[in-house]
Amino acid sequence: MSFSEIIVTGHRNPDTDAVCSAVCYADFKSQIDPAHIYKGVVCGVLNPQTKFVFEKAGVAPPEFLKDVYTRVIDVARRDGLTLDENEPILEAIREVDSKMVSVIPVFHTKNNFLGVIGIHEIASYFIKTNVEQKKQSYTFFIDNLERVLPGRFLKKGKTKEFKAPIMIGSMDYEKSIERMDSLLEDRPVLVVGDRKRIIAHAVRNQFPLIVITNVVQTPVIDADLDAYEGTIYLSGSDTTDTIRGLWLSAPVKHIMNIDPLVLQHDDLFDEAKKVLLASDLRGLPVLEDGRFLGVVTRGSFLEKPRRKLILIDHNEVAQSIAGADEAEICEIIDHHRLGAEKTNAPIYVFSKPLGSSCTIVYQHYRMHGLNIEKSRAILLLSGILSDTLAFKSPTATLEDRIAADDLAKIAGLDWNHYFQEMLATMTTLGQLDPLATVTGDFKIYREFGLATGIAQVETVSLEEVPLVQDRFLAALEQVRSEQGLDWMMLLVTDVVKEDSLLIMTPFEKAEENLIYQKKTGQLYDLPGVVSRKKQLLPEILRVMEELKKETR
Template sequence: MKTIYVSGHKNPDMDCTVASHAYAYLKNQIDPDNTYIPIRCGALNDQTKAAFKKADCPSPALYRELIPTVGDIARKDYISLPSNAPILDALELLYTRNISFIPVFNFDGFDGTVSINEVSAYLVRQSSTGRPVYSFSSENIPEVLPGQFIVRGTGATFDAPIMTGAMPFDIYLKRMKRLEQKPILVVGNRRKILEHAVNNQLPAIIITGVEDSAELDTDFSSFQGSVYLSGTDSAESIRLLRLSVPVHTIVNRNQPRVGKDESFEDVKRQLMSSEFRGLPVFDDEEFYGIVTRRRFIEKPVKDLILVDHNEIHQSVPGAKEANIVEIIDHHRFGAEKTNTPIYIASKPVGSSSTIVYQHFRMNFEDIPRHIAILLQSGIISDTVYLKSPTTTEEDVRALKELSILSGLDSETYATEMFSQLKALKERNPKDVVLGDFKTYHQFNKDVGIGQVEVMNLEEASEMISNFHEALKAVSRDKQLDWTMLLITDVMKEHSVLVSSGYTPAEKKLIYSSMDEHSFDLPHILSRKKQLLPEVLRVLEEISS
């Protein structure tokens, strides 16, 4: 199953956001073998927030960039161990499964990791220090040591060194006195030594060289520890006892953790420059999976559907590295070449929401009320309630049916929607410019055009100088030759164009000048269909 992201353009407006959400919903219905996630790559305006609130559904998640992350390569089918598992289990898994490390879990969740490094260090410590003391678990002994209990002690866990009883009784007594802590005793059927062990209440006795407990004539009735009849010799019993120790005693709890949304490249550098064979991956505080060095051999590529745009530079940062699998759009086409054929639905209609609505009908899928509200919102917004010159009969028909499905009268809803427009004086001029901003590269010039909708143009005339300065700042920041802001009165179908001061182009515009850097545009509503063709005509003329 693949994860496929569905995204609108930068500086998301109503149409691209609701269309992305609705199209992802549709794709999840008709293609259950994949998961489609709607995303946005910028802040939402108040109108769009209100539409999602009215539809009673969450807006798409914010993605500042769409780059390969650790989550894309993390293994979720990892092999793990409980913290009380014997070290032998870890050693066998590391060797037989050829894995780099194993996550270990206790009752509270993730405890740490164990790799061949921790196992090796454990074995080396046994040989390089004095007599080691081990943390034993009675439950683990039969897991690693063939045989059976003939007495089950009261202590489930205990710390003890290991001592063998393969010696005369007097020497055994001398050796026992030297120990600071009672040992677990590995011994054959030596009656005196066994009786001493019982009388001194050693924590456990491992008896070797005896096939049947009936051979023993030692009374264990008063013994509080465990007595285990080993099915192997003393040397092997001691070796396996050491490996019965619970794995939590050697886990690495200081290993760095990485988040699933961290950059693939950043974590690759971190891991390759460290001593670790792999790293645990978390989703906030919840364990998500693991990554090993082998997972970084091939860089993952994300699948992406472009909605309401088709040019990579208008898309979410990182889209250039993504695999574009579909395009749903109603703008002029300037898409880059793809490596394989892809599905493209591009129509000269007034809204991408109309195209998404038509895809529901093409696939005979019902449109639930919350999706109908969102698509209705997109069409009303992008066609300025069917007043924009981009409006087609297809938009009209779609809006009519969506109104029936949503139960919202479109005219009433449009009035409500446009009444939510904030006064320009309440907003930062630069934020207004960038709120719905698109860039174009034509005739060796880089141009940016923002658009903002208002309820009246009177306040716009008072702020033209502020917008002019904001446009110049945006030109510098984005290294653009010419930047403009189209301020549109959606009810009176009238706009004002403010320019950054690109004099050679401004002189050739057909519009009436209001002052040095602003123009009057009666009956102009559409940036795409009305303003952009004039801008391109001017650029072509000054380039020749």
């Protein structure tokens, strides 16, 4: 996902209101601010009801986004320099010097990454080249000669690439011939001025490459060139420059690092930075399943880019998508209690004690005089009906009802009949997976020195709850332990009868202060309670505050 996009997200473990409001608010923002790209996403698994309403609206469900952490791919250069494996080393030197790059990827074909070459590999090559050895062979790639040496071919042989030592024909004739004959087994490359007899001897003995230096006019070769299978190159440079050019004509594939330290595309920014700074390298390639994606250098990590977020149906970073604490919060649209953290700059916040975030989004469309498409009307109506339990929840307001009536008209739906369709997608508690349920619509509240997790699930019957409470209690205890919480509970709400049961992990001191009546074990009866936000949470916070007072 591009950093140019502004992400609109509901809370973790999203419900229908969170998902529908995120998608519709992204649509609203795109209309009033076409200069930017807004994208509604979901940071959790969609429940059956939410899937149903998107299918009803004929809208594709939003993209699932795991987190918004900055990763190495976000700072990788994808349009940087690359080299073909057969490019001469001189070309790598030119690029490193002129472009001030640290590392250059090397490819066999456009997408076949082979390795890297940089200052380290080039320096190592020069050191090895100048180490004193009796016989040292070099790699020659014939097609590179014209790229490193001013001159032209007199004859181009069939062998394009080979290894051979270099012999300079600077001695007198007899010694030169003696030296050439002693090297016949290795077939050296001959670098020589216009010395006809020495050149003819090399031609007759099939030296793979003869480089004639200081050529102004084409020399006459006193040998049968038709029978000669090697290459003759006419260099316009002197012997010293010619030798240097030959060294640098070798393909980069022979000195590149074929097993470089690499970063994976999804490595976290901070971890990748540590890896690079801990090495003696100036740059690293970035791969995905072996496929090259780009390069990062030390300069890539000077500043950490941050994704832009709009939080909707929540205002606390702890309840938001993973990595939200590292992102730039641009806006907050919500109908819950405020627990937002400080921001570095002023932002747009619209918070109203309504029954649904979708109502707030609807009001934004109307405030700006925008038409609401039928598909968006269905989504907004669905969020309102779901979060207010068709206006039976104490959180429901007249504004929610007015919005729903207008949206139902646009959608061409009877909202009461449609809500029954939505209820039909629900299941009884016994049909649900305990762990998936308690981590579904789940929020953590940290107040008065305590951390309490409250999950909620809506169903059409509470009859099975006593029979399955032990399985759900075990799941609650697992989540409590994993999350480091003091208390964990699941509010099971019957949306038809408008009653709830509460399953909670043992917390004796807290339970003593609860106003609710215990049924059996860790199961409490909450008649008339349907709202976590407006009915259950205030009681839990009251108990937590009492505990804090008792510990003073």
